[in-house]
Amino acid sequence: MRVGAHVSISKSPRPNDDEKPPYGDLRNAVHRQVTFGGNCGQIFTHSPQVWQDPDIDADEAEKFRTATADQLDGPWVIHSSYLVNLCTPKDGLRQKSLDSMQKEVDAASQLGIEYVNVHLGAHTGAGVEGGLDNAVSVLDDLSIPDEVTVLLESDAGSGTKLGGDFEHLAYVLRESEQDLDVCVDTAHAFAAGYDLSSADAVDDAVAEFDDVVGLEHLACIHLNDSKHACGTNKDEHAHIGEGHIGVEGMRRIVSHPDLVDVPLVLETPTEDGRGFAWNIERVRELAAEAAEV
Template identity: 45%
Template sequence: MLRVGVHVSISGGIYRSFDRAKDLGCNCFQIFSHSPRSWKFNIPDKKDSKRFVKKSNGNDVEPLVIHGSYLVNLATPKDGLREKSIKSTQKEIDFSNKVGIDYVNIHPGAHTGSGETQGINNVISSINQIQGLDETELLVENTSGSGTTVGYNFKQIKEILDRVDRDIGVTLDTCHAYTAGYDLGSKSGLEKTIEEIEETIGIDKIKLIHLNDSKNPLNSNKDHHEHIGLGKIGVKGMERIINHPKLKDIPFILETPIDDQRGDEENIETVKKLRNKG
């Protein structure tokens, strides 16, 4: 079954995310639990939380995903920032456990000059301090490799998975992978990427796919998402990803632009059409 959704707003109450997702044709979706550019964490009140749980129980919409704050940097050498990042992620996990969110997705962060080895060590030690991962699962997202970010290849992701003492998963972002050097736009490149995933982290560890085309070319290390099929990965590349036997049953969450060309609904329809062609 095709599971496809987008990032939806929680404005006016977190429970309203279900209605917005339904209107767009989603059967899974992603939210921010609070402003992603602020450390201020306004936990939804009991009434809103109960409504959210009720909506969740009454709809065939899964998985439900929280995307962590953009400010979180678990790889940083700065103790104060890393402590704030751990606390922020812990709050996301605590809230997710409370209302039945399936996954909390995080970017591993940037080492900002301390080196990749130290950055990855910081990510691992940070995740090992987070509690409550038995119900809600933490997902580490691959990055484009821009700046000093870590987690841009599957070898680094594997090291994180192997050394974290809890069971965590992976979000595969197609735009990030492409601009990090994985040629998802070609048939042979996709097969080679899947082979590398199987040899390192394992396909079973990919619990979510952020399905995004790329405005920028292969190996550019730039993180600019494009509408499905209108970027450098292209229509055929997206079609192969959406229909690949080893990927097609993994939920797809789109983080594509909203502009004069398309909105979320049009991109979802594009995914559904490409699935039907496969």
């Protein structure tokens, strides 16, 4: 089972670090992942709240690749900056988004990371089809290394944000000249109206995804429970099995025969004395419970 968390690359301790990170480089991400009990995971290459370039030298990249190969099963995913908006009709923001994404896919190649994950963004008045066409245009202008795949992440669907409907993802996959895949965030999909709170509901949602997008394009799952009800478009993550998706839904997601080989990356909160280690162990417990039935 490939399950892990979105971990920090920081050289300094964070509140959920079990101990002071031992390295002065990106290997701290590997160390944190192992400490939490994960064997795959996700990182930001820089603060996601600002326009900033990844700052990775060749020696640091080699150490990260070696540590990953020695200690993890993989894959890693790079999550793009929150400022990236592929759907924007604004030329300046489009160019910044394109430049940022190009640097992320280049960093992924340098680090031996297979995936770069990105939200489609908001059309901000361009309309759904106009926004999706804008996203296709940006993606097609990228020079993506052969060993890297860009993943389109499902969205909670608030305001003019696109990606909450599986058809939005399918449209971009069809229209783009790039070989793209998808990352479904369970909390986002639930907030967007795809019920995942029971075994039957999960089966229905998986079947709908397969019909609209195709399971062959599902490369990663952001496994998060939701603090809000289905269809509310509110994106706030909860501990595994303790939100509105709940134990039954989460148990079916981690044991569904069409999903068991898909890497699971957690973006669950650190609160109530519990963090990534607790949630990763909970995922494994739910998978074991399902196997016993």
